[in-house]
Amino acid sequence: MRLIHTPAPARRRILAALTATATLATAALTGPAHAAQPPTQASAAQTGAAQAAAAKVEAGQALAAEARAAQASDHAGQSAPRTAAQARAAQAKPVQADPAQAGLAQAFAAQAQAAQAPARPAQANPAQAAPAQAKAAPVPCPRPKVKPPKGRPARPTPPKDDPVLRAVGGDALATDGLIIPRGAPSPPALTATSWLVADLDTGEVLGGCGPHVYGTPASVQKLLLVATVIDKLDPKQVATITDGDLAIEPYSSAVGLLKGGKYPVSTLWLGLLLNSGNDAANTLARLGGGRGGLPATVAAMNAEAKRLGAYQTHAVTPSGLDGPGQFTSAYDLALIARQCFAKPDFRKYALTERAQIPAQKKLKKGGFQIQNENKLIYNYPGALGGKTGFTKLARHSYVGGAERNGRRLVATVLGAEAAPLRGWQQGAALLDWGFSLPKDASVGKLVEPDSPDAHGTATDASAAPAPAAKDGPPAATAVRAATNRGVSIGLAATMAVLLAGAPLLLLLTQRRRRRLRRRTAVPREPELRAPR
DSSP: OGGGGSSSSHHHHHHHHHHHHHHHHHHHHHHHHHSSSOOOOOOOHHHHHHHHHHHHHHHHHHHHHHHHHHHHHHHTTTSSOOHHHHHHHHHHOOOOHHHHHHHHHHHHHHHHHHGGGGGOOOOOOHHHHHHHHOOOOOOOOOOOOOOOOOTTTOOOOOOOOOOOHHHTGGGGGSSSEEETTTTOOOOOOOOEEEEEETTTHHHHHEESTHHHHHHHGGGGGHHHHHHHTTTOOOOEEEOOTTGGGGGGOOSSSOOOOOOOOOOEHHHHHHHHHHSSOHHHHHHHHHHTTTGHHHHHHHHHHHHHHHTTTTTTOOOOSEEEEEEEETTOHHHHHHHHHHHHHOOHHHHHHHOOEEEOOOOGGTTOOOOOOOOOTTTTTHHHHEEEEEEEEEEETTEEEEEEEEEEETTEEEEEEEEOOSSSOHHHHHHHHHHHHTSSOOTOSEEEEETTSSSHHHHTTOOOOHOOOTTTTOOOOHHHHHEEEEEHHHHHHHHHHHOOOOOOOOHHHHHHHHHEEEEEEEHHHHOEEEEEEEEO
């Protein structure tokens, strides 16, 4: 109520500043720029509050006009009479507000406009937006002119592509086509649907064809079993074979283990890697899972894949026999192979040409010899070993490593046919191509395990291969954006209500003052003039 005793000129300046503030706030809330904005995610209650605030601002402006008229009337009662023309001119003359008060009003209005700014869409230049939206077509991978074999089953439906997972190791790897270093010679023409070549030591990716395209692994998935379990088991431990160990798909590859037979763990590893024994895979998975058995090992394999950064890999069986939702990628296989080649026991087993399966005297069964099915170790100088794979659904898959001039490379192949080149031959051709490139050639990187890079930009939720999985971050972002817009509208509405109430307060103050003046006014005595 201190405004009652404020001098008239000061009251006019305050009134003008508050009126200007209310006008600018109204423009920020209801002006053309706001009307042109697209609908926001604010609730109906928030929108109604903003509209009510705008109505109160308009009412406040009307009351402010009345206050100006009342102020002019008060001033006229205390000053000399003016003509009608002078009164109209005085009302039409703009009131000069105090600069500090006017600046405060502009600041409040700017804050109200800024609160609405997030809802305004960015105006992009169409000429610049078109190239950004255009997606470069993938470069076709070199392929031989051969017809696919008859009876080849349809490719299983992979999980929905996740742009984040496709960019693990580098944005250049997010392609379904060919990616090689600039100026590099053309890679060999292969039947493989996807492949990759990488340096085992530096982790540099030298090139690939659909590096992150989902594929069915077949027996190269046994490498993930190696990476997960080989350090947990004592090579000298003796395992007794159970019925569950022999529960494999009929006519699939097997070492020939016998129920009740006793075999050292080292022999089981040889049977797994030389002969691709699915019976050996089940036994090793059962042993590695402890009380949890084989299912615990499969779960550990998936956890190990994520630890390595192989987010597109999902194991259902320890052997690689086909299972629903079982997938990997050429890039993931290179990560897994790199982990395996870092283990001395694996390198020893993978380069073993032949091994003896011990006789089972209690079962009256003799021993026999198995040979390494990976022909790379016999035919490629500097071969480090690897793993072959085949199922009717997955077709041929292959992982092979080699060393030349102190440089170790690995090649991974998925979805290949046996003609004109077998799986290991396609791997050998890729290794030759990789060794022909300079040492600093690179199109990407194999991420490191147990480091922030292992996750790249992926999360556990986005790494889950189940097609039904939903992306969480966009929904959370939408909720935060809607909340921010709601808070901005609420803040602007509250400020508008406060500004609209100020002129009303001044008007009430003026009316009260007039009433007090009327009650305390003393009648004037007539002025006596001397006669002329």
